[in-house]
Amino acid sequence: MIKTVDEYHKKLNLLKKYDESYYDLSNPKVSDSKYDALKKELLEFEEKNNKYKFVGSKVGYTPSKKFSKVKHLEKMLSLDNAFDFSDVKNFLKKIKNYLNFDIQKEITLNAEPKIDGISASLIYKNKSLIQGLSRGDGDFGEDITENLLTIKEIPKIIDNQDLPEYFEVRGEVYIGKKDFQKIKENFANPRNAAAGSLRQKDSNNTAKIPLKFFAYGTTQVNQKNFTNQSEFLNYLNQCGFKTNELSKTINNIEELEIYYANLEKKRSSLDYDIDGIVYKVNNFELQHRLGNLSNSPRWAIAHKFSSEKAFSVINDIEIQVGRTGALTPVAKIDPVTVGGVVVSNATLHNEDEIARKDIRIGDTVLIQRAGDVIPQVVSVDLSKRSKTSKAYIFPKKCPCGNNTIKDYNQITKKIDAVRRCPDIGYECQYMAREKLKHFVSKDALNIDGLGKKVIDDFWNLGFVKLPSDIFNLDYNKIKNLEGWGELSSSNLKQAIENSKKITLEKFIFSIGIRHIGQENAKIIASYFKSIKNFQKLFNNSQLNKELKSVREIDGIGETQINALNEFFSNPKNEKVIKLLVQELAIKDFEIITNGIFANKTLMFTGGFERMSRSEAKSLAESQGGKVLGGVSKKLNYLVVGSSKPTKSKMEKAVELDVEIISEEKWYKLLNR
Numbered sequence: 190m191i192k193t194v195d196e197y198h199k200k201l202n203l204l205k206k207y208d209e210s211y212y213d214l215s216n217p218k219v220s221d222s223k224y225d226a227l228k229k230e231l232l233e234f235e236e237k238n239n240k241y242k243f244v245g246s247k248v249g250y251t252p253s254k255k256f257s258k259v260k261h262l263e264k265m266l267s268l269d270n271a272f273d274f275s276d277v278k279n280f281l282k283k284i285k286n287y288l289n290f291d292i293q294k295e296i297t298l299n300a301e302p303k304i305d306g307i308s309a310s311l312i313y314k315n316k317s318l319i320q321g322l323s324r325g326d327g328d329f330g331e332d333i334t335e336n337l338l339t340i341k342e343i344p345k346i347i348d349n350q351d352l353p354e355y356f357e358v359r360g361e362v363y364i365g366k367k368d369f370q371k372i373k374e375n376f377a378n379p380r381n382a383a384a385g386s387l388r389q390k391d392s393n394n395t396a397k398i399p400l401k402f403f404a405y406g407t408t409q410v411n412q413k414n415f416t417n418q419s420e421f422l423n424y425l426n427q428c429g430f431k432t433n434e435l436s437k438t439i440n441n442i443e444e445l446e447i448y449y450a451n452l453e454k455k456r457s458s459l460d461y462d463i464d465g466i467v468y469k470v471n472n473f474e475l476q477h478r479l480g481n482l483s484n485s486p487r488w489a490i491a492h493k494f495s496s497e498k499a500f501s502v503i504n505d506i507e508i509q510v511g512r513t514g515a516l517t518p519v520a521k522i523d524p525v526t527v528g529g530v531v532v533s534n535a536t537l538h539n540e541d542e543i544a545r546k547d548i549r550i551g552d553t554v555l556i557q558r559a560g561d562v563i564p565q566v567v568s569v570d571l572s573k574r575s576k577t578s579k580a581y582i583f584p585k586k587c588p589c590g591n592n593t594i595k596d597y598n599q600i601t602k603k604i605d606a607v608r609r610c611p612d613i614g615y616e617c618q619y620m621a622r623e624k625l626k627h628f629v630s631k632d633a634l635n636i637d638g639l640g641k642k643v644i645d646d647f648w649n650l651g652f653v654k655l656p657s658d659i660f661n662l663d664y665n666k667i668k669n670l671e672g673w674g675e676l677s678s679s680n681l682k683q684a685i686e687n688s689k690k691i692t693l694e695k696f697i698f699s700i701g702i703r704h705i706g707q708e709n710a711k712i713i714a715s716y717f718k719s720i721k722n723f724q725k726l727f728n729n730s731q732l733n734k735e736l737k738s739v740r741e742i743d744g745i746g747e748t749q750i751n752a753l754n755e756f757f758s759n760p761k762n763e764k765v766i767k768l769l770v771q772e773l774a775i776k777d778f779e780i781i782t783n784g785i786f787a788n789k790t791l792m793f794t795g796g797f798e799r800m801s802r803s804e805a806k807s808l809a810e811s812q813g814g815k816v817l818g819g820v821s822k823k824l825n826y827l828v829v830g831s832s833k834p835t836k837s838k839m840e841k842a843v844e845l846d847v848e849i850i851s852e853e854k855w856y857k858l859l860n861r
Contacts, residue, residue, distance in 0.1 A: 191234040200231055202672045232377070256323075256331035256388070261310060262357055263408040265324045267484055268467065268491040274446060277468065280490045281442070284470065287479060287487065289801040297471040299418040300448055301436040303491050304403055305462035306363030307383045309337060313356040316347045323387065326635055327484065335392040337362075342402045344429040356411055358430060360404040362387060365460045368399040379462055401461075404430035409477060417471045438471060453494050465493040478800075480807060483707035484632070498557040498567065499532075501525040503550055506537065506581060508588060510619035512627050513703040514610035516593060518543060518583070520554070520566055527558050535564040540583040541606040549578050583608065589617040599747065613703075614761030615655060622648050624701045628656045632707060633699035634688040638681045646670075656700070657768040659685060693720060693778045700766060704752040712744045715815060720775040726757045727767060741823065743792070743806065743816040784813030785858055789825040792817050795834030797852055802830070808859060826850050 191197050204227055271277045285292055308324040321337035322330030337343060340362065347356070364372075364379040364386075376382035386398040404425045406418075415421045422432045435452065439445045449466060456463060470476050470488040479487040501522040509517045518537040525532055535556050537543050546569060548554065553573040554566045587593055587610035596605045615621040626644050629636045639659070647653045650670075652662060662685070668678035691699070694714035698707050705713070716739060717723040725731045732754065740750050756762050781787055791814045793802050800808075805828065806816045817824055820841040827842040828850045842849055850858070 191230055197231065197234050198671075200227060204228060204231060205672055206674070228375070256333060258325065258329045259320070259322055259332050260329050261322065261325075261327070262312070263410070264481075265308060265310060265327050265330065265359065266481060266486055267327070268489055269485045270465075271490050271492045274442075274449075277445065277490065277492055278442065280468075284479060284487065287801050287803050288475065289797060289799065289804070295441050296475070297417075298439040298445065298468045299422075299436065299471045300439045300445065301405060301467045301469070302433050302452060302459075302463045303465040303467045303493075304361040304363050304433070305380050305464050306361040306403075307380070307387055309333070309360060309362050309387070309402070311337065311343060311358045311360070313347055313352070313358070315354060316349070316352055318343070318345050326631055331388070333387050336387050336389060336395040339392055339396040340400045340402050342431050347428045349428050351414075352428070353411065353414065357408045358404050358425065359406040359408075360402050360430070362400055362402055363461050364399060365401060366462070367460055372398065402431065403433050405432065405467075412473045412476070415473060417473055418469050419471055421473075439468070449492065456494065463494075465491050467491050478804060483711065497527055498555055499525045499527045500553055500570065501532075501535075501556050503548070503552050503554055503566075506543075506548075506550055508584060510587060510589075510610060510617070510623065512620055512623035512701050514587070514612060514617065514620050516540075516584075516587065516608045516610065520548070522554070522556065525556060527556055527564060530558065532556060532558070532564045535566050537566055539606045540608050543581055543583060547580065549574070549581050551575055551578055587612075587617060587619065589619055591617060613755055614759045615765055616761065621654065625653060625656060625659075627701045628699050629659065629688075633695060634691060636688045637684040638677070639684065655765050655768065657765070657772050660689070660772040689772065690774045690776065692776050693717070693723065696720070696773065696775050697723070700769070702752055702756045704749050709745065709749055712742055713739065714778040715780075715810075716742050717778070718780065719777045720770060724767075724770065726753065727763050729758070732757055741817050741819050741821060743818040745818070781811070781813035784811070786812045786814030786826075788813065790815045790817050790823055791826045791828055792820060792824055792838070793828045793830065794838045795830030795852075796832030797830040797855075798832070799856070805855070812859075820845065820847065828852075828855050 191200060207227070269280075271280060281296060282292070284290075284296060285294060290296070310322045310324075310330060311318055312320040312322075318334075318338070320332065321334040321343075323333050325331055338345065362383050364383050366379065369376075369379040369382060372382060376385065382398065383400060386395045386400055389395045405422075407421065412421070415424065419436075419438050422436060425432050435455075437448055439448060445468070452463075452466060468490055470479065476486070476488040481487060501524075503520045503522055505521040507519045507521055509519055511517060517539070520535045520537055522533060522535055535554075537548060542548075546566070548566060548569055551574075553570040555568045555570070556564055557567050558564050585593055585608075589610060589612070591610045591612055593608045594611050595608055597603075598605050610617050610620060612620055615624070622644065625648070626641045628634060629639045629644065636659070644653065647662075652666070653659055662682075664678045664682050667673055667681070668675050692714070694707075694711045697705065697713055698710035714723075717725075725735050736750055736754055739745055739753070740747075786809055791809050793805055793816070796802070797805060809816055809828075820827060820838050822845055824842070824845070824847045826848050827838065829839060829852065831852045839849065841847075
């Protein structure tokens, strides 16, 4: 039995070495019984000490070299979340606005239970399964064909005359609750068991695990043969796939609320884990019109179930600093089980939230896991408060020593609730470390093997302080660290080398400028086109001129302009980014050269009868156009909707000899 943290780490490192020998070197160092005993010992320690979850949250040794990476035919997107019905109603409102539908018009949805499993993609050629991929990072998945072939519920051959030559089916791999009881000694939960089984080196081992499969989707190319999602699910059944029998077509918000309530009641009685419901616009044509954001579709959302709750005691309040300087208070609580997970930390959100709920150290509080994910403090049990209790005073200084500030929000006309460290260079060590974590994250450079924990370790050892340091690591030192070795350090080196090739939009997102998310990064990249042009922002003498031009881009507002100005006015940031550019091979923004509006700029004014302005802008960009936010000499076309166009914009367009396109001509150009 493990009694100390030091003993835990020593045995954990031993397990890692055993895993490396077995999975990557095919040279087991110990017998199965000795390995299983060590793993069980570690799991027992982790169950008692929630802070430590390496074995419980990870199955086997990460097989980065065992499976080849394959690009998905179409990106496998993740879903945005809704935590209550107001979120769902807002989702529907956005859809109607985008499609230019009347707010009272009902949109038919297909509702499906959200299985807590592992997403997979199956590719058939001439009716035979030829390849199976994991979701991976959405763009590339791991080729796990051999392991997926062991799942009995996945047809190896589809006996259907109507099947196209290439046919892709997407779905969720899972383990039933009853089946999991037979193997639970080896895994933390059913989802981790499914994940580990799919990444086994030997598919014979995967075959021993009772994996199952629910099919739920396909690519847009295959959707063209169907009218809607419910029709497609019926077709999957005809092809031999199992789809979820609880899926249902929803016609209005009242039906949706009833379906949600009924499924939540059934949740515990189902033989598989679900954590919510996925709502999809049922009509495929509308799905295509709505399109996607960077990582999620506009036409679908995951509605999470209400949180499970429990009481605990706050022992301390710790201040954490994010990459943008936001100070987040976190309650350190007595470990308590909430929704089957042991929780020892809970977010308190911000200073105002603490004051509003009057949360104090020593309080007994109600904890909930919002959307089954983020633990938070709901309320205080005042009947159990000590008479000597004192109100919590939120610190006015960042842990780095800087005086904190609260920004004035130009949109809400109020002071922000979040207190921030004003440092925007790399002087605040807390912000700098979080910026590094953002830089290597999945949506940025996506460096395999360089996660948050490794960044923390390397930071503490002085290996990395700036993003460019990542490309100049001393691997001789790394391989001699506890828990590392020749192979793991070599894998990290290769992953870092691979990450050097990056698109301009990902680079802009990765450097972590406040208010510049993925969508804004893409808009900015489409304007500058190359890193050479983007580097003009690094020059103080050109900064104002460039920002004046950026201000004209549709989708970029004063908030983003101010953030760019603040970031690039800082000499430290300028130096850091220049060093980074030297290390990377940054690809130019991909420009559509064969579209109707290739290399042309457009602006829209007035309402449209058959589509929203948002959809019109998306269509213009898909045809190679760049949408601006104002009329200037740079503008090629002003597209004028039939409903209340701005007269001054039309007059200025005439004055500057900008071509004006009517709504009728717009539809003709698009051949609609």
